[in-house]
Amino acid sequence: MTPVLRAIGLGHRYGATTVLREVDLAVHPGETVAVTGPSGSGKSTLLHCLAGIIAPAEGEVWLGAERIDRWSEARRTALRGTRFGFVFQFGALLPELPAVENVAVPLMLAGVRRRDAVATAAEWFPPLGLAGLEQRRPGQLSGGQEQRVAIARALVTEPAVVFADEPTGALDSATGAKVFSALAALTTRTGAALVVVTHDQEIAARCQRTVVLRDGAIVQGVAA
Numbered sequence: 001m002t003p004v005l006r007a008i009g010l011g012h013r014y015g016a017t018t019v020l021r022e023v024d025l026a027v028h029p030g031e032t033v034a035v036t037g038p039s040g041s042g043k044s045t046l047l048h049c050l051a052g053i054i055a056p057a058e059g060e061v062w063l064g065a066e067r068i069d070r071w072s073e074a075r076r077t078a079l080r081g082t083r084f085g086f087v088f089q090f091g092a093l094l095p096e097l098p099a100v101e102n103v104a105v106p107l108m109l110a111g112v113r114r115r116d117a118v119a120t121a122a123e124w125f126p127p128l129g130l131a132g133l134e135q136r137r138p139g140q141l142s143g144g145q146e147q148r149v150a151i152a153r154a155l156v157t158e159p160a161v162v163f164a165d166e167p168t169g170a171l172d173s174a175t176g177a178k179v180f181s182a183l184a185a186l187t188t189r190t191g192a193a194l195v196v197v198t199h200d201q202e203i204a205a206r207c208q209r210t211v212v213l214r215d216g217a218i219v220q221g222v223a224a
Contacts, residue, residue: 004029004064004160004193005050011058012045012216019045020056021217027161032184032194034204037213043197044165046213050195051084051163052076063160081109085154085192087164087183093138093146093153100125100134103152110157124152128182144175151183155190162187164196168203180206 003026010023019042027033035043049056052068053076061069063083068076080086085106093102100121107117125131128148138146147167154162167183168176180196180203187194196207204210212220 001028002064003027003062005195006062007046007050007059008062009059010046010049010056010061012042012049012054012056019216020049021215023059023213023216023218025050025211025218027193027195029160029193030188030191031209032188032196032207034207034210035195035197035213036199036201036204036210037219039199041213042216043213045216047163047165047195047197050161051086052079081106082157083160085157085159085162087147087150087154087162087167089166089169093149095138098135098137099130099141099149102138102149103156106153106157121152121156124156127186128152142175143171144179147171147179148182151179151186155186155192158190159192161193161195164194164198166198167196168198168200173202176200176203 005027007023007025010020012020023046035046037043048054050061055069060067068079094105100118103121103124104117107120108114122134125134128151130145130148133141133145141149164183168180171179184194184206196203198204211218
């Protein structure tokens with residue numbers, strides 16, 4: 001199977017500090033990959049390079065047949081609104097908008113009419129156990145519910161890859177397990193790949209593959 005996302009020889013530095021060293025990684029459609037390692041090992045930098053948030057100092061990043069690390073920042077930004085989805089540790093929802101409009105935001109930014117975007121967003125609420133909560137604002141939701149809304153927002157554009165950075169880090173273990181189950185099940189169902197940065201070994205164990213970083217290099221796991 002052809003990888004949907006591939007990194008070849010990634011290297012990156014902040015000043016004199018090397019944070020990634022010759023990282024090779026391939027991720028396939030529908031695959032769940034956990035990226036683990038101690039703090040400062042380069043996990044978040046790797047995610048940011050893969051997602052086009054930063055351009056690596058060395059190496060290549062491919063989305064299908066397109067090399068994206070050489071794209072302009074504006075083009076990479078547009079890519080993140082369509083082909084990539086994101087789930088963060090604290091949801092990052094807009095507090096002034098109801099849940100369904102939070103989910104619709106990526107569609108509206110892509111030019112979809114508000115009415116159509118909201119209608120599409122609402123379709124994601126029942127599969128995530130959120131039916132009836134469409135009009136609640138983030139402050140009226142539990143932490144687990146907020147993260148499920150964030151999952152819906154990440155998937156609403158039907159991305160090729162979903163990146164999750166410590167998606168259960170702010171939740172208790174039971175809630176975190178349920179939220180991750182929903183995230184993994186829906187990404188697999190849609191055919192999207194899921195790349196999860198996590199310190200939680202139980203979450204990592206539920207992924208199909210785990211890659212361990214230390215000092216910016218892969219030290220364990222099948223990288224490609």
